[in-house]
Amino acid sequence: MNSKLSLIARQVERREQQQAPAPVETSGIGGAIEAVIERMVEERVAAALAEQRRQLEFNKPKPVTDYRDLPPIPRTRAPKSMECQLYRDELRRVNRISIGTMEFVVQRNEVGQVVRMVPADIAPLPPAAPPADINRGA
Structure with missing residues (x-):
């Protein structure tokens, strides 16, 4: 037998001997x-x-034995249809979009490409028109 196994066997025997004796029946x-x-x-x-x-x-x-006892599967609501309107400027480019109750302003870069759409209530104002030259007509 291996030395470790013999050591474990001795420890087991020692523990069995050290266990508390069964309680003694008391009278009275x-x-x-x-x-x-x-x-x-x-x-x-x-x-x-x-x-x-x-x-x-x-x-x-309770266990279900018939498929008719199963509760119906919850269904998600169909998406609500929304109307979208595109507003164009004199060059036929889209400059304002209205979706449902929201309005968006289309912002373009200097080449004319759409860069982003910003809600109309927080969009910056378009650049001001240049002032009319008073001396031009006279």
């Missing part, structure tokens, strides 16, 4: 009181376990 009033207390504890534990089992059985879902 003390023994009777202990027996009554043990019986009461065992009865309460048995009653609590029975109650717990009963609750588990009560809360257990």
Whole structure:
């Protein structure tokens, strides 16, 4: 036998010898009181376990044996249709978009490509028109 196995065997034997001896039956009033207390504890534990089992059985879902017993599958609502209107400027380019109750302003770069769409309530104002030259006509 291996030295480690023999060491483990000795430790097991030592633990078995060190275990507490079985309680000695006591007679008299003390023994009777202990027996009554043990019986009461065992009865309460048995009653609590029975109650717990009963609750588990009560809360257990009933097995479904027919597909008609299954609840209907919840369906998502169909998306609400929205109207979209495109507003064009004199060059036929889209400059304002209205979707439902929201309005967006189309912003373009210097080449004329669409860069982004910003909600109309926070969009910056378009550049001001140059002032008219007063001396030009006279």
